[in-house]
Amino acid sequence: MRLGREQGVTGIVLPKAESAADVALVARHLRPGVKVLPLIETARGMANVNEVAGAPGVDRLIFGTVDFRTELGIEGDGQELLFFRSMLVLASRVAGIAAPVDGVTVAISDVEELRNATERGRRLGFGAKLCIHPAQVAEVNAAYQPTEAQLAWAARVVGQARSGPGAFQLDGEMIDAPVMARAVTLLKRAGREPA
Secondary structure: OHHHHOOOOOEEEEOOOOOHHHHHHHHOOOOOOOEEEEEEOOHHHHHOHHHHHOOOOEOOOEEOHHHHHHHHOOOOOOHHHHHHHHHHHHHHHHHOOOOOEEOOOOOOOOHHHHHHHHHHHHHHOOOEEOOOOHHHHHHHHHHOOOOHHHHHHHHHHHHHHOOOOOOEEEOOEEEOHHHHHHHHHHHHHOOOOOO
8 A cells, every 4th residue: 555655656456346435445545646446346346336436536447357257157248248338337427537447358369359349348438448468559549549530520520510509410410519529529539629
């Protein structure tokens, strides 16, 4: 716990987080401003995910998929975990914290499996993904960056919105406030300021 008081430490991962009390126990040993990232990897942690997400000091949740699957006897990492992944995304949004971090893909050399798993998490609302090997970092980073086509769409949405208030149609799609917010978020994620 002393490490949490050292200069340069900006966050700490809390394994097997199961309650707000677990977070509080760690947080009281940290320097002010050091973030706690609870690792949800047990049935009890998942059952209390809203409480953990709302605990003071929590920056974002991490899904410990390997330990979670083992504890619950779940075979597979795709549809089998959809409900639980959705719980983390929802709990994060309700608590007003950053989008959660998805668990690892253990197939180190299977680029297609990694790409599919990363895309699935991103589409579901995760904001990042853990890597188990350095060879996975570039693929994961690329998946979480908006494509040029997405950025062009977002810029067109923002540009068209300047013509007046209210909903409008662009490329056969209705654009209203939530879609506009998504466009602005995409631009900001890429470091581009919405015009």
